[in-house]
Amino acid sequence: MNKTEMKTTTMRGRPAITDAKRQRMRNEIANIAKQLFQDEGYTTISMRRIAREMGCSPMTLYQYYNAKIDILRTLWSDVFNELFDELEVVSRTHTNMLHCLGITYVQYWLDHTEYYRLVFMTDGVNQSDVSTFIDSPELVQRFSVFALAISGSFSEKIEPEELKLKLDAFLCFLNGIAHNQITISGYSWADPDKMVAMAVSAVTD
Amino acid sequence: MNKTEMKTTTMRGRPAITDAKRQRMRNEIANIAKQLFQDEGYTTISMRRIAREMGCSPMTLYQYYNAKIDILRTLWSDVFNELFDELEVVSRTHTNMLHCLGITYVQYWLDHTEYYRLVFMTDGVNQSDVSTFIDSPELVQRFSVFALAISGSFSEKIEPEELKLKLDAFLCFLNGIAHNQITISGYSWADPDKMVAMAVSAVTD
DNA sequence: CCTTTTTATTATACGCGTATAATTTATTGA
DNA sequence: TCAATAAATTATACGCGTATAATAAAAAGG
Incomplete structure (x- = not known):
């Protein structure tokens, strides 16, 4: 029984993000990153920079991608x-x-x-x-x-x-x-x- | 008239390192780096680590190589x-x-x-x-x-x-x-x- | 309301490559 | 011997990716 299944029963604590919401966030990050990577190159663009463009802190990106390279993989x-x-x-x-x-x-x-x-x-x-x-x-x-x-x-x-x-x-x-x-x-x-x-x-x- | 030619005339200040000495230093760095790269991988080994093994400060390496990648390029x-x-x-x-x-x-x-x-x-x-x-x-x-x-x-x-x-x-x-x-x-x-x-x-x- | 619990988010910290500033060292002319 | 000078060396600092610690937010139960 995994977490998504658990969602159906009532649970204490802050609920985990919806799969849809998670996907929307991933897309938003990917789109921004794609533009930046193409314009200035993968190595030039930093996670801090992507975060700045996203309006979030750098570590929030890691909620949606395991690593910088994983963003590239999606692209x-x-x-x-x-x-x-x-x-x-x-x-x-x-x-x-x-x-x-x-x-x-x-x-x-x-x-x-x-x-x-x-x-x-x-x-x-x-x-x-x-x-x-x-x-x-x-x-x-x-x-x-x-x-x-x-x-x-x-x-x-x-x-x-x-x-x-x-x-x-x-x-x-x-x-x-x-x-x-x-x-x-x-x-x-x-x-x-x-x-x-x-x-x-x-x-x- | 470049610096090596200038060496022949008398000059003030600390003399630049000999070409032979420079080459010996480059070789020493390259040999240590080669061993480390082979043992633990290029990305794992840091300039600070090479410097430690050399018994010098990290930035001294840059007197002999422009960048870490240049050491590998030489190899x-x-x-x-x-x-x-x-x-x-x-x-x-x-x-x-x-x-x-x-x-x-x-x-x-x-x-x-x-x-x-x-x-x-x-x-x-x-x-x-x-x-x-x-x-x-x-x-x-x-x-x-x-x-x-x-x-x-x-x-x-x-x-x-x-x-x-x-x-x-x-x-x-x-x-x-x-x-x-x-x-x-x-x-x-x-x-x-x-x-x-x-x-x-x-x-x- | 308030506590408890769980998750999302952010802050802090580490070692990295290396640019630049500061310092040490080796030489010459006085 | 002692400034002056120039090269070698080292110290400091920056932004990086990201691990981990701290905090904020959102829900349920009292």
């Missing part, structure tokens, strides 16, 4: 959902699906480098990474558009382990293209679309 | 040179050069994830970008082992722009493989060697 999922919405549109409207998916995926990050930095380049040295939420079931589910596109590009049925290899490699290649363009921006990279084309043929041949 | 630079030394050995001793180069390159980063994070995942907004380092002439020079291996894998001469495309794509793919393994560590990725093999065939076919 990550928003970003991914937007991206995958685009990808699903592509998967329904294009015939040479894989190539278009690749282009869309890479181009999305190149068009939103600040998001890319938010998701894949959070302060390097500590060990908290993106995988904790990439592993969330609903996101794993979303990645299946790539798997379907790959298996769809073959006439005969493809073995699961070979599909996994192709899928993983394809995702690595796409991320690598985006990542190098963004992090090594001083170097004049070859056309991303052509590199995506190479990634596609590596997976479909 | 990384050493190991990075070792990577390219390895790669050059590989390029001289193996026939299927490209595949071995790829394996070596990726495996290096997987063996030194903390250095990967340092170089490729530093928050680009607030300070030094990877490209400033990657663009340094001696490092660009080092990357040519990949270009040579690619052009060497074709019997007839390859056009420069096509070579560039293949080289850039190959580097993107390799970095992507390493990057995804490191940043999305919770996901069980396909065998890196097999993905490298796909990257190789994408470039050589």
Whole structure:
């Protein structure tokens, strides 16, 4: 029997915050933080600063998020959902699906480098990474558009382990293209679309 | 006329530290820091702790390094040179050069994830970008082992722009493989060697 | 009303990286 | 020997993330 269930019976003491209220507060914090992170960068913005903008004390933020990094994590999922919405549109409207998916995926990050930095380049040295939420079931589910596109590009049925290899490699290649363009921006990279084309043929041949 | 040149003429005031002495001090700090970083991790170890082990005040470290991250950068630079030394050995001793180069390159980063994070995942907004380092002439020079291996894998001469495309794509793919393994560590990725093999065939076919 | 209980919120404190101010040290010219 | 000077070193201070302690707020029971 957990606390939310206890709520139904009468209880002494100040009542715990409603789930709805809690969620509204989380959203408010996330929205303010998103704006600040995008404008001035994750490391530049402090919890004290977010609190000031919220009109609360710094420690109140910890009532709604375990840590500063957790606020960022919430923003990550928003970003991914937007991206995958685009990808699903592509998967329904294009015939040479894989190539278009690749282009869309890479181009999305190149068009939103600040998001890319938010998701894949959070302060390097500590060990908290993106995988904790990439592993969330609903996101794993979303990645299946790539798997379907790959298996769809073959006439005969493809073995699961070979599909996994192709899928993983394809995702690595796409991320690598985006990542190098963004992090090594001083170097004049070859056309991303052509590199995506190479990634596609590596997976479909 | 700079300060080192001024040293030759007589000057008032406490003399600046010798280059040799400065280098000895840098080495001493680096050695202590390397041990501590390896034992307890970069984030865990503080400048105050390093100073304590050195028997000096925290701020004295800043006489020899601009920032904590610069100490790590120095350590990384050493190991990075070792990577390219390895790669050059590989390029001289193996026939299927490209595949071995790829394996070596990726495996290096997987063996030194903390250095990967340092170089490729530093928050680009607030300070030094990877490209400033990657663009340094001696490092660009080092990357040519990949270009040579690619052009060497074709019997007839390859056009420069096509070579560039293949080289850039190959580097993107390799970095992507390493990057995804490191940043999305919770996901069980396909065998890196097999993905490298796909990257190789994408470039050589 | 007032106490009791439980939760939300805020205050305080710690160690961090490091900018800047203060101090010590090593040298030269008088 | 003794100021003057310049570099090395150290002390102090700031804002940071956040753990923990203190306080305020909201409900129920007397």
